[in-house]
Amino acid sequence: xxxxxxxxxxxxxxxxxxxxxxxxxxxxxxxxxxxxxxxxxxxxxxxxxxxxxxxxxxxxxxxxxxxxxxxxxxxxxxxxxxxxxxxxxxxxxxxxxxxxxxxxxxxxxxxxxxxxxxxxxxxxxxxxxxxxxxxxxxxxxxxxxxxxxxxxxxxxxxxxxxxxxxxxxxxxxxxxxxxxxxxxxxxxxxxxxxxxxxxxxxxxxxxxxxxxxxxxxxxxxxxxxxxxxxxxxxxxxxxx
Amino acid sequence: xxxxxxxxxxxxxxxxxxxxxxxxxxxxxxxxxxxxxxxxxxxxxxxxxxxxxxxxxxxxxxxxxxxxxxxxxxxxxxxxxxxxxxxxxxxxxxxxxxxxxxxxxxxxx
Numbered sequence: 001x002x003x004x005x006x007x008x009x010x011x012x013x014x015x016x017x018x019x020x021x022x023x024x025x026x027x028x029x030x031x032x033x034x035x036x037x038x039x040x041x042x043x044x045x046x047x048x049x050x051x052x053x054x055x056x057x058x059x060x061x062x063x064x065x066x067x068x069x070x071x072x073x074x075x076x077x078x079x080x081x082x083x084x085x086x087x088x089x090x091x092x093x094x095x096x097x098x099x100x101x102x103x104x105x106x107x108x109x110x111x112x113x114x115x116x117x118x119x120x121x122x123x124x125x126x127x128x129x130x131x132x133x134x135x136x137x138x139x140x141x142x143x144x145x146x147x148x149x150x151x152x153x154x155x156x157x158x159x160x161x162x163x164x165x166x167x168x169x170x171x172x173x174x175x176x177x178x179x180x181x182x183x184x185x186x187x188x189x190x191x192x193x194x195x196x197x198x199x200x201x202x203x204x205x206x207x208x209x210x211x212x213x214x215x216x217x218x219x220x221x222x223x224x225x226x227x228x229x230x231x232x233x234x235x236x237x238x239x240x
Numbered sequence: 241x242x243x244x245x246x247x248x249x250x251x252x253x254x255x256x257x258x259x260x261x262x263x264x265x266x267x268x269x270x271x272x273x274x275x276x277x278x279x280x281x282x283x284x285x286x287x288x289x290x291x292x293x294x295x296x297x298x299x300x301x302x303x304x305x306x307x308x309x310x311x312x313x314x315x316x317x318x319x320x321x322x323x324x325x326x327x328x329x330x331x332x333x334x335x336x337x338x339x340x341x342x343x344x345x346x347x348x349x
Contacts, residue, residue, distance in 0.1 A: 047249065048248035049250065050250075050255055050256075058259065060266050074254075075255060075258050079258075080258050081261070091269040091270075094269040095272050097273065098270055098275075099274065099290070100273075100290060103277075117271045120270040126298070173342050174312070174338040175338065178338065180305045184317050184321050185320045185323070185324035185333040187298045188328070189324075190295060196291075200295045200299045203303075204300065207299065207300035208307055211304035219300065223299065223300025224296045224299075226300075227293070228293040231288050231289050231292025232285045232288050234292075
């Protein structure tokens with residue numbers, strides 16, 4: 001898509017539609033995952049209403065699956081607090097994604113900005129970063145891709161729940177790896193200069209070491225912060 | 241059937257509160273980093289760090305997942321990357337990656 005000629009950030013209907021189109025390649029993967037979540041929810045004590053509401057209100061797959069392991073019929077205040085803490089930990093990578101979009105999305109007026117941040121997920125984050133790296137100025141790309149993913153994610157929870165025993169294992173088609181595959185190929189157009197190479201390698205190495213030592217999802221945030229710090233302390237570069 | 245139907249739509253105030261707590265924790269993450277950056281002065285160093293951040297997030301996600309997934313994951317991710325370099329088409333690159341993972345698993349790698 002040709003970025004608009006105005007340098008400031010815009011939010012247009014055409015951008016929203018374009019954002020939805022950019023999310024299409026990842027949709028089959030999202031459908032399978034949403035259905036797998038619905039199926040897993042059916043096999044715990046969750047009702048269909050709870051499963052669907054959680055997909056539409058939380059809209060963060062990995063953390064929803066972890067939450068299923070903690071789901072119970074009788075809730076206490078402590079159990080709810082513990083659930084929120086675990087969910088926050090699994091989703092802590094979103095803190096970094098928000099920080100990285102700040103310079104670009106921050107130009108939106110507050111009334112559009114803070115509700116839009118609800119739709120921040122891995123897929124529309126990487127779509128936005130790629131679009132922005134190519135000079136794009138329409139926040140509709142971010143919002144449109146997020147909206148489409150949100151609607152689909154919530155909707156497919158229902159059939160997944162209802163036909164839980166028929167939902168195929170996402171591993172069958174490699175779909176359990178759809179997000180890392182999407183991430184790595186989107187990195188290609190984001191490549192700017194060789195100065196990126198050192199921080200990116202540091203990020204990958206530190207994350208791998210943390211993954212080997214620490215259980216859970218801490219590797220994403222620690223590796224990414226290590227990469228960003230490396231970038232910050234490297235000598236001046238021409239393009240930033 | 242009506243009993244099943246009622247089961248589907250069961251929700252207690254506390255289980256609704258649990259879902260809302262998940263919503264709050266996730267929105268805190270979504271908005272938190274953004275809010276933080278409004279309060280960090282944009283020095284040249286911060287700008288360089290931010291420039292390295294998107295790619296660092298990708299690498300910190302993909303490399304450990306490739307290790308965790310074994311050969312099929314590693315080969316599939318490499319294949320998606322190379323196909324994207326060659327074709328610059330997301331859909332083709334993604335399909336190539338998925339097909340490679342599925343094929344590698346089918347051969348029992």
